[in-house]
Amino acid sequence: MNFFLETLFGGLLSGTMYSLVAIGFVLIYKASGVFNFAQGAMLLFAALTCVSLQEAGLPFAAAVAASVVVMGLLALAIERAVLRPLVARSQITLFMATLGLSFIIEGLAQGLMGAEVRALDLGIDDVPVFVGDVMLSQFDLFAAATAAVLVLVLALLFNKTRVGVSLRAVADDTRAALSIGINLNRIWQIVWAVAGVVGLVAGLLWGARQGVQFSLSLVVLKALPVLIIGGFTSIGGAIVGGLIVGAAENLAEVYVGPLVGGGITSWFAYFLALAFLYVRPAGLFGERAIERV
Amino acid sequence: MSVPMPSGQILDVRDISLSFKGVKAISGLSFSVQRGEICALIGPNGAGKSSLLNVLNGVYRPDAGEVIFEDIHYRRITPLEAARRGIGRTFQNNALFKRMSVIDNILSGLSRHARAGFFAQALGLPPARREAREHRELAERTLAFLELQAHRDTPVGNLAYGLQKRVELGRALIAGPSLLLLDEPMAGMNADEKREMSRFVAEVNRGLGTTVVLIEHDIGVVMSLSSHVVVLDYGRKVGDGTPAEVRANPEVIAAYLGTVQ
């Protein structure tokens, strides 16, 4: 029983990492209707920036702050160069544009800051912690706590600030928001900046776990099953989706994996998402799209 | 030159009810359409006219009631099956394939008639080529009938709205349906364009014997084009008869108060 609980909780905790990445997607999707494939590249870029600044001598807090600024500038550039010219186009077109964007950001990241794997030390050792008889990873607990704090901050941002209310208006009905004078471009810049910061947090956590390297940008692919299960438009859904994917993946790998040679985490989540799509095509929390002829 | 028309009912709508999330779109609607007539469905916006067409060709599933088309009884039919049985349809919002040319759009209406298999098409075998040629001839004739030859290769999305409606008619027409459902075929047209479109619809009815059910707001068009009018209001039938009868019906006048042209 213990082993099962450990596997389950371990999965749930690593699921929060997925949730973090997915939250970045949800923010952008809600506000601009774009599935931002470049989220992974942004993660990589943010983490690399922070690590490079640290290596250049800045203390951790300053490096983080500077990285936040960098991500803000990146968001401005993206809004100007990619979003504005493509404003009325189809979802698939926008997605492909973010595909191109991810290439640009990856090229920049590795070109400017190098392609070697960088160790990232957040000061949290990955030691086992015992809750009752169940062994959990200290790092995973820290990651989960960070995610919770982040979600709280975002919730405050959206519900208590004027910018947040505008963001929700844009997400709800873009045309109506425009007609009451909300500056769409400004909103997009803010959303992409916030997503960039979320990416920074996620990037730092993932980087601490597995080193800051190129494969970080492929983490975005795992976000797709999370979003399919949890819906593209709900932060709560992203969290639940991440937990489900993390737990299911871990359980599958541990219990089913040995039967087929292991390594099924590379594809299991996608089949899970497929199964969900058959049963609930819009995800757990998403909205059904109605096509009118 | 008319084709002699077999008499009798082609369509019998029996007690159809349809609701969306508790809102009743259609309540207990019954009427019938004779073979070879032009039947106009009129009524204020939101009266359930488009929904009825959607029920007839299987896009919506009614909650109750039955449709009898030719000798087929159904409550629910798939659009594919409806098309195959001979029901043609145009749409309020122009469900055309915007990136394809006019002639390709019209040709797409012949899909259900096609017989050439995959390998015949892939290898350019004679049966496929022959069928393609025949279809192409039919499409050209349709283009000529609807006076669209000049726009043959234009992507439909680039055409004016009125012309798009004509292309849609062509697409529905080329497959030789026995029942043609037209959803506001003259929306957005000026008087000249309406006259032209009416002419085309009348020719299709007279020359081919195709039964037409159309949704239309322009009362002048309705009166001159149709021989049978059904009036809907809030999903219920409030009038059913010849244009003259319906015009004099007090319930119809009440429903239309303020919108008479």
Added chain:
Amino acid sequence: MSNLSHQLPAPFEHAPLALVPRAIPWGAAALLIVAFAGVPWLAGDYWLNAILIPFLVLSLAGLGLNLLTGYAGQTSVGSAGFMAVGAFATYAFLLRVPVLPLPVALLAGGAVAAAVGFVFGIPSDRIKGFYLMATTLAAQFFLEWVFTKFPWFYNHASSGTIAAPRLALFGHDIYGPVGRYLLTLSVVTLLTWVARNLVGSRLGRNWMAIRDMDTAAAVIGIDVDHHKRLAFAVSSFYLGIAGALWAFAYLGTASASSFDINRSFQILFIIIIGGMGSVAGNFIGAAFISLLPIFLSQAGQALLGGNVDPGQIQNLQKIIFGALIITFLVKEPEGLVRLLASLRERLAVWPLRF
């Protein structure tokens, strides 16, 4: 008007028919003659091995993906997975059924890929657009995993790689660059001809209708589910053969990692840059992707005097690709093929300018 049960009204039967006579494609014929007869003598081994063969194979892969994504409108990021199926299936046939001649083994490999593609296309009746990407990602990662985890597929080689046991046609060994080039060229020419037939036929039209508005396509009587599955199958057939050629005509040896997610993205780029919904565009896109790295490294050598870090070249390449994709999506969504066509039109009237 044989088996059609209706006709249009009499006055209109005399309308002039605008049937276009089949024009003889002189341009394409000349190109083929040069490609078959001229190139093997003129091009050196390097050009054949490193540029022309991969260019042709990538064009074929692009063509396969274009049929599914550009014509039928089903976005797929799993192309490389189906290429892997073709490569490993062809390998299995060549290895275990030695009596099969090479072309048959290739076809059989393609057929297996088509079957696998068909299976992964089944969800497309319920799952649309974006969400379908998850299905193709499932295919990509699952297939990659299968060809890594199960040694039967690579004949228990410790390196996990496969290599063609024999490359011979009608008794002639075609292991050399010219032989492999001609094999690839023949296959690509044949399959391109078939693709042109398909996209110009009713099937191609049905696919495009589904791409533009599948609900409308269903309503006018097109069997949308069948056509989507067929698109997956045909596309995977092409991709499978491309995969086999990639492994045996180009690389020599291949493993599952030769067909990873980055390869899938590469093929997607080919069709975006070359032009989605076009046959010629795939060649343009593939040419671009094949030649740009060479151009960049030559330019780098020239400008920086030979001191160029290949890693930085790759990064620069990435940035350029990304920027190009965005530029094309903004300015010319139909890709290079439309750009070149407009250029040609403008050149034709250039002196007049009006």
